[in-house]
Every structure is written in structure tokens, then in C-alpha cells.
Amino acid sequence: MWSIIREAFDKTLLVAKAYGILHITNSYLCTVALAYGPSMIPAINLTGDLILAERISPRIRKVGVGDIVVVRSPVVPSRVVTKRVVGMEGDRVTYLPDPHNSDEVRSIVVPRGHVWIQGDNIYNSKDSRDFGPVPYALVEAKLLWRVWPPKDFGPMQHIAR
Amino acid sequence: MWSIIREAFDKTLLVAKAYGILHITNSYLCTVALAYGPSMIPTINLTGDLILAERISPRIGKVGVGDIVIVRSPVVPRRVVTKRVVGMEGDQVTYLLDPHNSDEVHSIVVVPRGHVWIQGDNIYNSKDSRDFGPVPYALVEAKLLWRSFVRGASIPVCKFACDWSSGMCGRLKILVQCNTYQDRRGK
Numbered sequence: 441m442w443s444i445i446r447e448a449f450d451k452t453l454l455v456a457k458a459y460g461i462l463h464i465t466n467s468y469l470c471t472v473a474l475a476y477g478p479s480m481i482p483a484i485n486l487t488g489d490l491i492l493a494e495r496i497s498p499r500i501r502k503v504g505v506g507d508i509v510v511v512r513s514p515v516v517p518s519r520v521v522t523k524r525v526v527g528m529e530g531d532r533v534t535y536l537p538d539p540h541n542s543d544e545v546r547s548i549v550v551p552r553g554h555v556w557i558q559g560d561n562i563y564n565s566k567d568s569r570d571f572g573p574v575p576y577a578l579v580e581a582k583l584l585w586r587v588w589p590p591k592d593f594g595p596m597q598h599i600a601r
Numbered sequence: 602m603w604s605i606i607r608e609a610f611d612k613t614l615l616v617a618k619a620y621g622i623l624h625i626t627n628s629y630l631c632t633v634a635l636a637y638g639p640s641m642i643p644t645i646n647l648t649g650d651l652i653l654a655e656r657i658s659p660r661i662g663k664v665g666v667g668d669i670v671i672v673r674s675p676v677v678p679r680r681v682v683t684k685r686v687v688g689m690e691g692d693q694v695t696y697l698l699d700p701h702n703s704d705e706v707h708s709i710v711v712v713p714r715g716h717v718w719i720q721g722d723n724i725y726n727s728k729d730s731r732d733f734g735p736v737p738y739a740l741v742e743a744k745l746l747w748r749s750f751v752r753g754a755s756i757p758v759c760k761f762a763c764d765w766s767s768g769m770c771g772r773l774k775i776l777v778q779c780n781t782y783q784d785r786r787g788k
Contacts, residue, residue, distance in 0.1 A: 457618075460621055460625070512737075514737035515713075515714050516715055517715055517737065517739040551676075552677075553675055553677055553678055575673075575676075575678065575737065576678040577674075577678040578739055578740065
């Protein structure tokens with residue numbers, strides 16, 4: 441009987457170690473993200489794309505304008521959003537707050553320690569135009585390579601504005 | 602020769618596993634921190650207090666008004682600050698704009714959704730939400746659990762105390778990240 445318990449314990453330990461390694465890889469190196477929704481059309485599909493996102497760049501400050509990043513939402517802390525960085529701290533950002541109804545254009549200087557994120561599809565995107573500049577510490581990962589669907593396999597396009 | 606390599610590999614693996622366990626405990630359960638600066642006087646000493654902070658409460662939403670929390674600074678992302686939560690989302694917070702010069706000029710703000718309002722206990726010398734505005738809840742990293750009673754110690758002594766206590770805990774010596782939480786002094 442003890443041998444069964446010992447075997448169970450060993451297997452559990454093995455699973456725990458494997459999980460630990462996967463978790464650390466997921467949290468600190470590279471993670472797979474399912475990005476869906478209308479706000480990043482055409483860069484990201486409405487019905488969802490599996491994208492490899494790496495977590496090293498935000499830590500070493502290699503995130504810049506034009507990158508698509510995974511950001512923890514400042515409005516709903518349990519949610520994570522995928523948007524494009526349009527302005528880093530100190531940049532002047534010009535944006536349309538309400539493109540459906542008016543052509544009004546507003547301008548803002550991104551404060552220190554913050555980034556300005558916008559969805560590519562400004563007609564249907566909740567982003568910094570709604571909740572303001574986002575503290576840089578909320579940037580979690582940078583999208584790297586699209587994995588699924590197979591016809592779109594390849595790097596994410598980098599567009600600098 | 603192979604046995605030496607194998608032994609080295611085994612030992613390295615052991616160290617890596619120990620480090621992994623400690624790191625996970627530090628990041629997800631409980632961490633030791635050195636908090637210093639004038640902004641939380643008298644709760645936290647100017648010259649530094651060792652504090653134990655747990656990381657579970659912010660994840661399960663158990664942070665509320667009156668808690669002292671460790672928050673990643675929205676202004677300097679590398680820095681972490683220790684302040685008290687004065688308002689949660691939806692609360693109306695009244696604060697003094699300029700306590701040095703007048704106690705009449707209040708300002709009232711409703712904390713927006715998903716944010717918290719943090720203030721240092723020593724409002725005369727604290728950079729907090731009165732300066733950088735409400736902070737997104739996701740930046741709250743840990744909640745204070747226990748504060749050491751090493752009061753009146755100067756910072757070198759406190760760092761020594763940190764090493765000492767980590768030495769006492771044997772394997773903790775591999776990793777105690779005596780994270781330093783720095784408050785900017787003065788306004």
C-alpha cells in the first residue's frame with residue numbers, strides 16, 4: 441500500500457514540476473494569447489487569433505510606438521486587452537475621440553510613465569480615447585507571431601505612425 | 602569525469618528548484634520588503650521598516666479602504682510605493698490640495714471604475730494620488746501583513762537586519778529580495 445502512495449506522490453510531484461516550468465515560461469518568457477474582438481481589425485481577426493506574445497520586452501523597456509501589446513485593463517482589472525501603442529511617455533498624440541459622429545480631433549501629451557494605446561479599428565474600440573493613458577507597468581506582453589489560423593501564420597505587422 | 606559533471610548538474614538542478622519554489626512564494630504568496638521614506642510617518646519609519654506583505658489579497662479582491670498596500674508606481678514603472686488605500690472605485694474622496702499653506706482648499710473626487718485612491722499617512726510629505734491621480738487596481742501588488750519592530754534603525758542597519766533575518770532562514774539567503782520601496786522625499 442505504501443508503494444502505491446509513494447508512486448502517487450512521485451507522479452504528483454512530476455506533474456507539479458512540469459506545471460511549475462510551464463507556468464514560469466508562460467509568465468516570464470512567452471505566452472499564447474487568444475485575441476478576439478472588433479477593435480484591432482484588420483490586424484487581428486474578429487473571431488480570434490492565437491498569437492505568441494513575449495513577456496521580456498516590456499520588462500527591458502523595448503516596447504515602442506507601433507507595437508501591439510497585451511495590456512491589463514485599467515477599468516476591469518481581471519481583463520486583459522490587446523491594442524497598439526500609439527504614443528510613449530512624452531509623445532504628443534492626436535486622436536479622434538468619436539469618429540462615428542464628428543471629425544473632432546484632440547491632442548494630448550502622454551504623461552510620464554504612461555503609454556497611449558489605441559485599437560486599429562478606431563470605430564469600434566475601447567482604448568485610451570476612453571480610459572486615458574495607461575501606466576506602463578500594466579503592459580504585460582508584446583505580440584510577436586501569429587500562430588492560428590494557419591493561413592495567417594507569420595509575424596505581426598509593425599506599423600509606426 | 603562524467604560523474605563530476607553529473608554531480609554538478611544535480612546540484613545545479615537542486616539549487617534551481619529551490620530558487621523556483623522561493624521565487625513562486627515571493628511572487629504569489631508572501632514577500633519581505635523594506636519600506637522607507639517620510640510619506641507614511643508615523644506608521645512606517647522614515648529610515649525604514651521591514652514589512653511582510655502578502656500577495657493573495659489583491660488577486661482575490663480583498664483590498665479595501667484603510668489597508669496599507671504596495672503599489673507599482675504609475676509614474677516610474679520600476680519603482681514600487683507603499684501607501685494607504687483611502688478610496689476604492691466609486692467612493693468619493695475629499696483631500697487637501699495644499700496642507701502646508703491652507704486647510705481650506707479641499708478637493709472632491711469620485712474614484713473611477715477599476716481604480717483606487719492611495720495616500721500617504723503623512724500628507725505633508727507624500728507623493729500619492731493627490732499628485733498622480735487614481736491608480737488602476739491592477740497595479741496593487743501586495744497588502745501589508747506584518748511590520749517589524751526594528752524602529753529607529755538607520756538604513757544600513759536595516760539592510761543588515763534584512764540579510765541577518767535571511768541568513769537565519771537558511772535557504773532564504775539564496776533569494777531574499779529585500780525590495781526597496783522608495784518614496785521621493787519632499788514635494
